[in-house]
Amino acid sequence: MMEKEIKIQTKHLWFYYHGRTILENIQVEIEKNVITSLIGPSGQGKSTFLMTLNRLWENIDGARAKGSVDINFGNGFEDIYTVPVSRLRRQVGMVFQVPNPLPMSIFKNVAFPLRLMGEKDQIRIAQKVRDALERTFLWGEVKDRLSEDARTLSGGQQQRLCMARALILEPQVLLLDEPTSSLDETSGRVIEDLLLDLKRTCTIVLVSHYMDQVKRIADNGLVLTDRQLKQH
Amino acid sequence: MPFKEKLARSLFFLAAVLSAAVTLAVLGFMIALSLPVLKKAALWDILSAPWSPDHGQFGILAMIVGTLCIALFSLCISFPLSLGCALFIEVTRPGGPGKVLKKIVQLMTAIPTVIYGFVGVFLLVPIVREIFVYGSGMSILSASLMLGLLISPTMILFFSQSFARVPQSDLNAVDALGGNTVQKLWYVMLPHAWRGILTGIILSFGRAMGDTLIALMISGNSIALPSSVLDSARTLTAHIALIIAADFDSIEFKILFICGITLYGMTSCGILLARGLDRKPR
Amino acid sequence: MTNAFWDKLLALFSWACALLLVGAVSVIIGFLVVKGYQTIHLELIFSTTRPLDALLFKQQVFDGLFPAMVGTLFLVVLSMGFALPVGLASGIFLAEYAPPRVKWIFSLLFDVLAGIPSIVVGLFGFSITIFLHHSFSDRIFPCLLISSLSLSFLVLPYIIRTTQISLESLPLQVRLTAPCLGATKLENIFLVLLPSSLSGIVSGIVLAIGRCAEDTAVIMLTGAVATAGVPRSIFSSFEALPFYVYYMASEYADPLELTKGYGAALILLILCAGLFVVAYAIKTRLTLKTPYRF
Numbered sequence: 001m002m003e004k005e006i007k008i009q010t011k012h013l014w015f016y017y018h019g020r021t022i023l024e025n026i027q028v029e030i031e032k033n034v035i036t037s038l039i040g041p042s043g044q045g046k047s048t049f050l051m052t053l054n055r056l057w058e059n060i061d062g063a064r065a066k067g068s069v070d071i072n073f074g075n076g077f078e079d080i081y082t083v084p085v086s087r088l089r090r091q092v093g094m095v096f097q098v099p100n101p102l103p104m105s106i107f108k109n110v111a112f113p114l115r116l117m118g119e120k121d122q123i124r125i126a127q128k129v130r131d132a133l134e135r136t137f138l139w140g141e142v143k144d145r146l147s148e149d150a151r152t153l154s155g156g157q158q159q160r161l162c163m164a165r166a167l168i169l170e171p172q173v174l175l176l177d178e179p180t181s182s183l184d185e186t187s188g189r190v191i192e193d194l195l196l197d198l199k200r201t202c203t204i205v206l207v208s209h210y211m212d213q214v215k216r217i218a219d220n221g222l223v224l225t226d227r228q229l230k231q232h
Numbered sequence: 233m234p235f236k237e238k239l240a241r242s243l244f245f246l247a248a249v250l251s252a253a254v255t256l257a258v259l260g261f262m263i264a265l266s267l268p269v270l271k272k273a274a275l276w277d278i279l280s281a282p283w284s285p286d287h288g289q290f291g292i293l294a295m296i297v298g299t300l301c302i303a304l305f306s307l308c309i310s311f312p313l314s315l316g317c318a319l320f321i322e323v324t325r326p327g328g329p330g331k332v333l334k335k336i337v338q339l340m341t342a343i344p345t346v347i348y349g350f351v352g353v354f355l356l357v358p359i360v361r362e363i364f365v366y367g368s369g370m371s372i373l374s375a376s377l378m379l380g381l382l383i384s385p386t387m388i389l390f391f392s393q394s395f396a397r398v399p400q401s402d403l404n405a406v407d408a409l410g411g412n413t414v415q416k417l418w419y420v421m422l423p424h425a426w427r428g429i430l431t432g433i434i435l436s437f438g439r440a441m442g443d444t445l446i447a448l449m450i451s452g453n454s455i456a457l458p459s460s461v462l463d464s465a466r467t468l469t470a471h472i473a474l475i476i477a478a479d480f481d482s483i484e485f486k487i488l489f490i491c492g493i494t495l496y497g498m499t500s501c502g503i504l505l506a507r508g509l510d511r512k513p514r
Numbered sequence: 515m516t517n518a519f520w521d522k523l524l525a526l527f528s529w530a531c532a533l534l535l536v537g538a539v540s541v542i543i544g545f546l547v548v549k550g551y552q553t554i555h556l557e558l559i560f561s562t563t564r565p566l567d568a569l570l571f572k573q574q575v576f577d578g579l580f581p582a583m584v585g586t587l588f589l590v591v592l593s594m595g596f597a598l599p600v601g602l603a604s605g606i607f608l609a610e611y612a613p614p615r616v617k618w619i620f621s622l623l624f625d626v627l628a629g630i631p632s633i634v635v636g637l638f639g640f641s642i643t644i645f646l647h648h649s650f651s652d653r654i655f656p657c658l659l660i661s662s663l664s665l666s667f668l669v670l671p672y673i674i675r676t677t678q679i680s681l682e683s684l685p686l687q688v689r690l691t692a693p694c695l696g697a698t699k700l701e702n703i704f705l706v707l708l709p710s711s712l713s714g715i716v717s718g719i720v721l722a723i724g725r726c727a728e729d730t731a732v733i734m735l736t737g738a739v740a741t742a743g744v745p746r747s748i749f750s751s752f753e754a755l756p757f758y759v760y761y762m763a764s765e766y767a768d769p770l771e772l773t774k775g776y777g778a779a780l781i782l783l784i785l786c787a788g789l790f791v792v793a794y795a796i797k798t799r800l801t802l803k804t805p806y807r808f
Binding site (some may be wrong): 054056059060085086087088089090093094096098100102103104112113115116117165166169 | 686687688689690691692693694695696697698701705706709710
């Protein structure tokens with residue numbers, strides 16, 4: 001039997017929004033290369049918890065976090081507040097509930113993170129875009145319309161596009177905030193299959209409010225109630 | 233933070249400071265340039281005396297009265313008209329005809345002021361002259377009518393916006409109790425929308441006071457105190473436009489800056505009031 | 515029964531107001547069209563000069579609207595050239611960087627600036643000219659440069675406001691998309707936020723252009739004159755369409771000049787209405803193409 005390996009650990013993590021306490025003294029460990037689900041009543045801070053893992057809360061007015069989050073990127077645990085924020089967020093990808101393609105073409109959407117990193121080599125960009133789209137089972141559907149506006153895609157396609165965009169940087173951790181809740185059943189299942197495939201290389205934290213979805217694909221579970229996060 | 237980010241941030245900040253400085257610079261210039269006059273004559277004398285440069289009198293009372301008269305009359309004309317149109321857009325015909333009216337009103341905001349003045353001179357003034365058989369037709373009435381038309385889009389759009397914000401559930405409650413539209417208006421819509429309505433009135437009043445072309449072209453520009461709406465009058469704005477050609481060093485010219493401050497002060501007060509009202513209740 | 519009576523009365527009142535307003539506007543526009551449409555042909559604009567010569571500035575046009583139209587064009591281009599970069603940058607600062615208190619103060623100042631009557635802005639421009647005239651060079655007079663600077667003060671608050679509001683109304687998810695992928699604040703603003711709010715900003719800019727083109731009070735104090743020909747430099751006085759219309763209304767010498775006034779008024783009206791329609795089209799078309807479902 002394989003030894004459990006921990007990827008992310010939080011210590012004394014507190015979170016406040018406009019002075020209100022949202023998360024209270026969270027201490028959890030998240031296992032490497034499995035799907036950890038996060039469930040709990042809506043509006044209690046599940047998305048907030050994800051945002052403490054990639055420091056995205058720093059971009060939101062009135063949010064404040066304290067305590068520590070450590071992630072093992074391969075060289076032992078590192079405090080995420082000592083890692084430069086853009087490097088951290090390239091290693092910790094995030095996908096939201098509602099697909100958020102940028103107002104540009106399909107190709108440019110997926111290539112956007114590479115552009116941010118200053119990648120100039122067009123051949124390598126094209127190759128990586130293709131890889132990312134293939135990983136999300138989208139290549140076959142969009143290969144003839146890469147220059148079309150990304151917002152012409154269907155909801156499920158848009159969500160897979162957003163996943164491809166997050167995956168093109170080859171992140172070690174992927175944070176997913178109810179990625180299927182705005183999609184129909186079939187598109188949702190495609191995403192689930194994709195996640196099962198992804199966990200070979202990625203540590204996935206999945207916020208979900210579908211119990212059956214959690215049962216189908218999650219290996220571990222976290223429950224958020226009354227500002228506390230418990231492993232179960 | 234990398235250098236580029238810091239540089240951009242400072243540039244944006246600089247631009248904002250520059251823009252804000254314009255507001256203060258306008259005020260500063262007006263004050264600095266009117267100080268020499270204020271040293272020679274008391275402010276009260278300037279505000280209360282008649283304008284008669286040949287007799288050494290440089291009072292702007294007639295212009296202040298003219299400005300207020302024309303702005304007030306145009307408001308009196310425009311307010312009921314705008315209220316009716318806003319009701320048409322939001323309450324009585326919210327479907328097709330209301331939408332068409334709203335488009336027309338929005339398009340009205342694009343009509344240049346000088347066009348209103350031009351049509352006023354050649355169409356409205358002769359009509360007023362014929363109907364009332366009094367003077368040249370260039371009068372407070374003519375100017376107010378045109379100005380009323382100029383400011384009504386501002387008011388209509390403000391009014392209909394505030395009517396549209398009244399919660400549908402409150403309206404349904406009145407309907408459920410069998411109330412009629414007038415009761416709905418009186419008991420639900422006005423209590424909800426009065427702030428927006430008042431804001432619209434204040435801003436349009438400011439617009440009416442600040443307008444130059446209509447008053448300049450069709451109010452007749454007489455420097456006497458008006459005694460009826462058919463009298464000709466001169467506004468502060470028109471006064472500035474008419475006297476500007478005078479010698480830079482003359483008192484007449486320096487008085488213009490007092491007119492400028494007065495206008496600046498009156499419109500800024502309006503803006504402050506409107507902002508105070510616009511703040512969310514609760 | 516009384517219910518129906520009151521409802522009918524209200525309907526009657528609102529119909530009357532709507533018809534009155536539409537009627538008044540139609541009369542104004544109709545009057546101009548009826549009186550002016552016959553004058554609108556090339557001769558009104560170019561007089562006896564060959565249009566091509568005039569367009570290439572080879573020959574001055576006398577007695578035509580061409581210099582006034584060119585003057586208005588120069589005014590618009592110059593004042594937008596001043597106002598756009600500063601206005602956009604200020605709008606970005608207010609929306610993305612300013613802390614609440616700073617934002618409050620700045621937006622108060624911009625609201626006041628937006629409320630200042632244009633004649634007062636003109637007076638300000640004029641007094642700057644005098645100031646420069648006295649302290650630097652006595653060859654500085656009211657001119658195209660001063661006019662366009664003053665006009666840019668006039669439209670600055672509009673550009674700032676539309677930029678700020680367009681940026682602020684972007685949904686949170688759009689704001690967070692790029693930072694999630696490691697973008698810095700500046701990259702987020704230029705690569706995502708500005709392109710996403712482009713429709714609002716552009717239509718605001720077009721409306722600001724309309725204000726530059728129609729304003730008369732500012733330019734009559736800062737350098738517009740009745741006859742100047744096509745301006746030779748930014749330091750010369752100039753003609754402009756709205757000023758021409760104003761001038762013709764008060765100083766026309768004979769019926770022929772007056773008909774030219776009607777023609778000019780009609781052209782100005784078409785120009786401003788056209789700009790408005792363009793702004794509207796940009797707003798609706800780009801908004802329709804952006805079906806964010808948040």
